[in-house]
Amino acid sequence: MTKPNTGELDPQDNAASEVRSYAIGFIVSLLLTVGAFAAVLADLPSTWAIICICIAALLQIITHLRNFLHLSFSGGQSREDLLLVLFSVSLLAIMAGGTWYIMSDLGGRMHDGGEAGHAAHAMPDR
Amino acid sequence: MSGQTSPIFGNLNWNVTPYTDLLRDVNSSTIVGAGAASVLVLGAIAGVAFLTYMRWWGPLYRNWLTSPDAKKIGVMYIVLALVMLARGIIEGFVIRAHQATALGTLTAQESGLVAPDHFAQLFSTHGTIMIFFVAMPLLIGLINFVLPQQLGARDMAFPVLNQVSLGLTAAGAALVMVSLLIGKFGTGGWTMYPPYTGKIFSPGEGVDYWLWAILISGMGSTLTGMNFAVTIFKERAPGMHMMRMPLFCWTSLCVAIMLIYAMPALTVSSLMLVLDRYADFHFFTNASGGNMMNYANIFWMFGHPEVYILILPAFGVFSEISSTFSGKRLYGYTSLVIASMSIAVISFTVWLHHFFTMGQSAGVNIAFGIATMIIGIPTGVKIYDWMATMWRGRVRITAPIVYLTGFFLLFVIGGLSGIILANPSIDYQVHNSTFLVAHFHNVIIPGVLYGMLAGIHYWFPKAFGFRLCETWGRRTALLFVGGFIFTFMPLYVLGLMGMPRRSPTFQNPDYMPWMYIAAVGAVLMLCALASLFWTFWTSYRNRLSLAVPGGDPWNGSTLEWSSPAPVPEWSFPRIPQVTARDDWGEAKRAGDPWKAPERYCDIEMPANTAHGLLIAAAATGLGFAMVWHIWWLAILSFLAIPGLIALRGLRVIEPKIITAAEVEEADQRFRQQVASLAPATRADEETERNRGVPDISEFAG
Incomplete structure (x- = not known):
């Protein structure tokens, strides 16, 4: 610095x-x-x-x-900021995507056949 | 807890203490419960009496509780952690003592020292305390103390925020402690999975204690993470490029990143459970569209990075001590940096392995199983790097090196059992057994605990001006190693024999020999705890012969060893100009490292403030009021927090100025003292001749 x-x-x-x-x-x-x-x-x-x-x-x-x-790949500060934003986005994507992946799989296995089966299947997330 | 909620006292009444249980029914379980409450009460009374007798309230308030100095905040974090560690280890001992007596028969199925419900509280508080109020404050405290000094900064980026973080952590710890005396703690384990912890199955105050302790201290940890990250990015001394930072700073950066991104997940899952319990929401209920699996999902999204939050600072400590005590440069700096960062990122992609058996299809399990095995690779890289650092070095067997050796031997076993568990099909066989308990204790005790204790031993002279007694330090370390082996290796065997974890009772007599061995180990752990406190006490008594005013007792190579011990509030008389990695070592190689700066300037330090203390009080009030449904107090405390922040924002706050003359006087005194002290060689390191001025001709790091 x-x-x-x-x-x-x-x-x-x-x-x-x-x-x-x-x-x-x-x-x-x-x-x-x-x-x-x-x-x-x-x-x-x-x-x-x-x-x-x-x-x-x-x-x-x-x-x-x-x-x-002012986020861009050029210039010290704006580059750092951009990398930070991209890092945050990728972690959030891992969390959100992972949740969707896991919960849709679980939703399919938990609620299928039950009364809420079809609704749960259509909206796997919750 | 009888029916009505009083508008003034909420659900509180005279029947919530363990003494009521004792009066109702005298047995070993109620005696243990009331005994623990009495220890808490008597300990508090004794503490207050002692402080009053010594007239230490004023100094405590002025020099410690209101200080925004990161070094003092770090020490306070560690003191808090050691108090909680004492409770945690004693609870662990009671758990082992219970299971050693818990063999039931067909006629009398329940047996043992404590009642099943009490046992469930024990393992829940043990886990909660050890993770959130021992490991976290230990590492956050150590980072607070060391990080600014290693970076060449005088303080954290946000000193008052730091104080607030400490206050919030202490508030959470206070809630857990109060649960010993007032009411009960939750029985859902340290993870508190719903639906068991929902309102229907756990109606009392127990889960709420956990929730509010976690919410409040979790906020503190998030704020700490931001503080660390900003400090590392903005407060480095001139010339301290990222790749010149000591490895402990790198692992601190990883920890900061993980705190920022992982802690909010815990806050979210806890808040959702709070809404379920207090406001009839249905996030995790079985009916009305809730899905309890989402709790496990969000919780472990925090929980897995948390594991690496705990272990990475220990890795940082081991990097520093393996290099210093071998008199060698750290082997593979770049690879260690890359490995730490990889661990930090990969740790966000493995959380499902904590619930392999909770119903996903095989494909999902395999994906996370593979990710889990991958994270073993950077950890393995690190172990080899430290071994290569010590290879052919002149290793001094100081207490931190005993910890490091114990870590090498035991952590690798823990890591290997982790790789075994990472395979979903094997996990199906041993999940929820004591094999798992043995595994995570096997990584957390040799990893986190040894690392933090080694770090405390290593940096203690910097904080207080005298070394810790090496003999007792080594005894403590060996006791912790032995205690660990005897307590937890039998649990691997028991797990493979099929013993479920958290069992209040069992009917298989084959378990008993292993149970007895584990109980012996628990006694050793108690001895280790006593020995740890004895180390502090005996070193304090011998502080004159252990004093190291020169400030560099281990012939170190990082910046913090350039200042006197105890380190002054301002750390550095002038902010150093860094020219190399391990700048202090470079200065030693160049000849005369203790050169005085050409001129001195006034130093601005943050002024003392009671802000953190007040916020902590408000947060404790809020937590306690919410647990007991004392709504007026909850509203008042909740409004007090933004009120206090606004009040501070409205005031003009002047920093404390330390004049150049004052700094010059203190610094010149230090330089003269260093010049007058005889340099100590490596062979004299443990003797009285070590006055903190090493023989720099021996420096080879």
Whole structure:
């Protein structure tokens, strides 16, 4: 830790590029939001609509992290922050995915044939 | 506990103490219960009387309870852990004594020292205490004491938060202690699986004691984890790159990460059970859409990383002592770092092996079984690294090395029985038997307990200025090794003979020889505990001949050995400029390590505050009130916590300034003292000639 990494902006980052980054983020977010609404309003089959919304949502999250929260693979602090976010996401994915894997398996074996059998099978998580 | 809940006293009444049981029916079980409560009461009275007699209340409050100094907080954590350790070991002894007398016959099926319900409370508190209030405070305390000093920092990143964490842990411990006297503890084991611990099957206050103790202390541990992580990332001395950190700091980082991500799972599962019990929710009930398996799932999502939270600091300690006491550089630093980090991450992927037999299909079991076997690999790497560190070194058989040797021999056996259990089909044969009990004691005692005790022995002079008596230290270590072998090796045999764990009684006389051996082992463990306290006492009495004012009694190579012993509040007169891994050792190699800094500056230290103490009091009140349904007190305490935080936020808090002149004076005195002391060679390490100034020409680390 030869220089303070307290989240200060790099001095070479001038204000103009900062503003540009925020502006791009804002426009992209706006487009993605409009896109999601368009997917609902258009006559798409519901599966496709849901897929479109999910993709738009993911892209929206990435835009926010990148343009507003300054996470990126370049530069000391933002890289560290990004790695931290990715690490958290992967651990949460392990926990959530593992829970889904285990509980759906158990749900299938515990409730099948019982009165709540079909409901439990359709919603394996709880 | 009779019907009505009083608006003032909740469910409390005069019938909740074990004395009522004793009056109702005098037998060995009620005598043990009332005896334990009496020890608690008399111990508390004796403690208060002693502090009053010595007029120590003022110094205790000013120098310790209100201190935000991480080193003192660390010491307080360890004191708390040792008190709880005494209770835990005594309970373990009672468990063994009970089972040694628990052979029932066909006519009288129940037998033994204590009643079955009392026995269930015993193993539940024993487990809860040993994991949450012995192992956790031991390691958190040791990290608090050592980590900032090794990083070249003066304190933790958030000193007052640190105080709050200690307060919350102590509040949880207090709840468990109070359950000895007021009411009963839960009987569901340390994991408290529903539906047995739900309201229908466990209506009393027992499970609630556990829940609130765990919730409150768990919050403290989460906050500690954040504190450690921020300290490691932000507070390192200039030049202390990640790959220059001593290995203990690396394992602390792993622990911090695991605390942050694992503890919330425990908080969530406990909170869900709280909602089930207090607010008629149905997360884990059998009916109304609940699924009790999700409790096991979430609990072990915490529980498995927890195992490695416990063991990794011990691995850090062993890395430090194997290198220092062999006079050699640590072998395979990079591999140890990678292994620690791998363990930290893989530990999040194996939790299902704690409930292999609870109904999943074979595919799920196999996936987690394989993950479990994989985690053995980095652990094996570490064992070889430490052995290679000691290989051809000039090993001094000090107490920490006795612990390390015991660890090598026994932990490997524990690890191997773990690999056996990782195979689901074998697990089906031995799960829920004493084989399992033997396995986890076999990793936790030689791993965590030996590691922490070795660490305490190693860093004790840094905290108090004198060494611990080596002879008694080695005796303690040998007693713990012997006690472990005699207590738990028979349990492997008993498990294979088919004895279920947690059995209050059994009818198979074949068990008895092994039971007697285990009981002998429990006596040895008691002796080890006594010997441990005797080590502290006898060293305190001989503190003048054991004093090491030079501050480097073991010829160490990490930064903390550069300061005087006892270490001053500010640790370093100037924040060191780190140029290499094991910077202090590098300075020794370069010649004159005890060079004074060119100039001194004012040092800012966090000011003393009673904040942590007040939050701890509020948390204890909250827990106790919720256990006994004293709603007014619960609401008051609950509101007090944000109130206290807001109050502190509104005040302007000035740090304590230690002037440059003061620092210079103390530091110059230290330098002169070092210059005046005769350097001690390795051969003199255990003698009075060791004044904390080693012969640096012998340094080879």
